[in-house]
Amino acid sequence: MRILITGATGFIGSHLAERLAADGHLVIGLDSFTDYYAPALKEGNARILAEKGINILRLDLAQDALDEAAQNADVIFHLAAQPGLSPLPFATYIRNNLIATQRLLEAARQNKNLRLFANISTSSVYGADAQGPETSEPRPTSDYGVTKLAAEQLAMAYHRTGKLPACSFRLFSVYGPRERPDKMYPKLIRALLTDSPFPLFAGSEKHLRSYTFVGDVARGLANAISQMETCAGEIFNMGNDTAITTGQAIEIVENIVGKKVKLEHLPPRPGDQSATHANIAKARRLLGFAPSTSPQEGLRKTVEWAKAEWEGELRTKK
Numbered sequence: 001m002r003i004l005i006t007g008a009t010g011f012i013g014s015h016l017a018e019r020l021a022a023d024g025h026l027v028i029g030l031d032s033f034t035d036y037y038a039p040a041l042k043e044g045n046a047r048i049l050a051e052k053g054i055n056i057l058r059l060d061l062a063q064d065a066l067d068e069a070a071q072n073a074d075v076i077f078h079l080a081a082q083p084g085l086s087p088l089p090f091a092t093y094i095r096n097n098l099i100a101t102q103r104l105l106e107a108a109r110q111n112k113n114l115r116l117f118a119n120i121s122t123s124s125v126y127g128a129d130a131q132g133p134e135t136s137e138p139r140p141t142s143d144y145g146v147t148k149l150a151a152e153q154l155a156m157a158y159h160r161t162g163k164l165p166a167c168s169f170r171l172f173s174v175y176g177p178r179e180r181p182d183k184m185y186p187k188l189i190r191a192l193l194t195d196s197p198f199p200l201f202a203g204s205e206k207h208l209r210s211y212t213f214v215g216d217v218a219r220g221l222a223n224a225i226s227q228m229e230t231c232a233g234e235i236f237n238m239g240n241d242t243a244i245t246t247g248q249a250i251e252i253v254e255n256i257v258g259k260k261v262k263l264e265h266l267p268p269r270p271g272d273q274s275a276t277h278a279n280i281a282k283a284r285r286l287l288g289f290a291p292s293t294s295p296q297e298g299l300r301k302t303v304e305w306a307k308a309e310w311e312g313e314l315r316t317k318k
Helices: 011-022 041-049 067-072 090-111 143-160 183-192 214-231 245-257 283-286 295-309 312-318
Strands: 002-005 026-031 057-059 073-077 116-122 166-171 197-201 237-240 264-265
Touching: 002 011, 011 026, 011 041, 011 214, 026 041, 067 090, 073 090, 073 214, 090 116, 090 143, 116 143, 116 214, 143 166, 143 283, 166 214, 183 197, 183 245, 183 295, 214 237, 214 283, 237 283, 245 295, 295 312
Parallel strands: 002 026, 002 073, 026 057, 073 116, 116 166, 166 237, 197 264
Antiparallel strands: none
16 A cells, blocks of 8 residues: 655654555655754654655645645555644744645545545643543643644544545654654653753643553554544544553653653643543554553663664763
8 A cells, every 4th residue: 555654754753654664555755854853863764764665755744735745645644743832933833733734635635546644633632631532622732732633623624524534643642762852751861871950840740641652653553554444534542541640750761771860840831731641442442452562661662772872972971
C-alpha cells in the first residue's frame, strides 16, 4: 500500500514511517523541517529513513502545492503540527495546525483512490483533565489544544460530508527515542547525565500522566491500516491505560541512571494538564490496540538511546 506521512522526520512520524516500511508498505514522507526544534535531529531522522528506502518530500503544508504529494496515496497519516505550550503567537498555531490541515484535506479530496485520512490529534483537546472516553466534552486550555481540536473536527467534517474517509487518533503523552529536546524526558535525562538542574514546574510532580511508549503508538497506528473501514468516521484515544505521576516518572529515570536529579523549581506552567489517564476501551474493542511497554522498560530504552546519541557531546563536557 502507498502511504503518505506528514511530519515524517519528527519523533512519532519517523517511528511510524519505519514501522510501515518494515510491514512492506511504500512510504513517502513529507516534512517542512521547521526550526522550531533541533533541525539536526530531524535531518538525522531523515537519513535514517532514507537508508530504509523512505523518500522525504520537503514541503510546507501551509503554503506549498500539495496535489502531487497527495494524489497517489492510499492512506495519509497526518502528524505534522505546531506542538507545545511555549508562548508562540496564536497565528503560528493557526497556520501550522489548522490552515495546514485544511490545505492537506483539500489536496487529499482530489485523490479518488484515497482509502483513509488518519488525523493525529492529542489528549490536549480534553483540557486539564483527560481521563474520560472519546465522548467526553473537549475543554482545551492551550492554543495548541484549541487548534488541534479545530483541525480534528475539520477532518471529521470532511468525512461527515462525504468528501473523504477520515478518522482521528488522540495520542497521550508519547515518549521514547528521538523525542523532541524540549520535552520532559530528554530534559531530565540530559540533566542527570550532565549534572545540570532540571526545571520542574510547581505542582507538576503530582500530575497524572498516561506516558505512552512510541513503539506502542506506531504499532497501534500501523494496525489501523488493516481495519480502515472500522476506523472511518471514528475518533480513538490511543495511550497507555496505566498512568503514573510525573514524580514517579522522575524516580524511575533516576533509578535507571543511578543518581538523583538537581531540581530547579519554576512557577506553574499555564495550560498544562493536571491529569491524563487514557481511556482506550474503544480502541481495544474495535482495533485490538494493546500497549505493552511498561514505563520502566520504555524509559530504559530511552535512556540507552540518549546515551548513545549524545555520547560525543557528553564526552566533551566532562
